[in-house]
Amino acid sequence: MSPRKHDWASLQTYLNAHERVLRHYSRYMDHPVQYKHTRVTENYLVLECLNIMFTTYNGTKVRVDITKDVEIDDSIPNRERALTFGYSYNANRPGVGNLLRYDSPDPEAARGPSTPAHHYFHHKHDWSSGTEVIVKVRDDEWPHVDQFFQEVLTRL
C-alpha cells in the first residue's frame, strides 16, 4: 500500500519541512519571510506566512498568503506528531485581484444547509482566466506548500 501524501509526521519533520520550503523559495521573494505560529491549545497549532511577495518566472508580482491549521498528537511523550487539519493558500496580484486559492473542506461540524457544495471538498478557486472557476481537488491530492509555490511561479 502506497503511503498517503498527507499523513501524520513527527512535529519536528513537519516544521522543518515547512521552514526548508520557505528557505528554498526565498530567492524568488522580494524579502525573506518566516512562519508565525500560534499554539492555540496543546493540540492545535496555527502556522501563518502572510504577504509573501514573489516575482514569478514571467516577471509577475504576486502576493501569496499561507495559513495552516495543524493538529498535534502528543499522546506519546517527546514524540509529538503533526497533521494538517485545514489550510488556505491564496495568490493575489496586487491591484488586480486573486489569481488562485486552495482551501480545505469545511469540517463536518461546520457544515449546514447553506454550506456551498464545493466546501464539502478540497477545492481550488482559479481566477487566472479572468472568470472564477472552482475545481474539486481529490482528498489526498491537495498541494504541499512547495507545490503551490511552484504553481504560482510557473503559471502566473
Next chain:
Amino acid sequence: MELNKPTKRDKQKSAGPTESEAGELYNSVKSSKPLFASNAAAAEATSRQLQELAEQNGMTVTALIEQAHTTRDTQDYHIEALKLERQLAFLRR
C-alpha cells in the same frame, strides 16, 4: 528545471534562514505555551474575535464569512476571517 539549477546570483540573493537556523521554527513551537487550556475556552475567545472583526468591518459574521469566501479582492481581514472560521470549526468538532 530552473529550480534545480540555481545560479550563483540566485544563491547570493537567497536571504532565508541559514542552515544553522534550520529547526528554529520547531524549537520555537516546542518552547511555546498554549494560549488556552481547553477547546471550549479557545472557541469562546475565537468566536469573540470573529465577532469583533466583523464589527470592525461593518458586517455581520455571516456576511464577513460569505464575503471572505467569495471575493476576488481578498484583504487581510478576509484571510483572518477564514482562519478564525476554520479555527472555530476545529475547536468545536
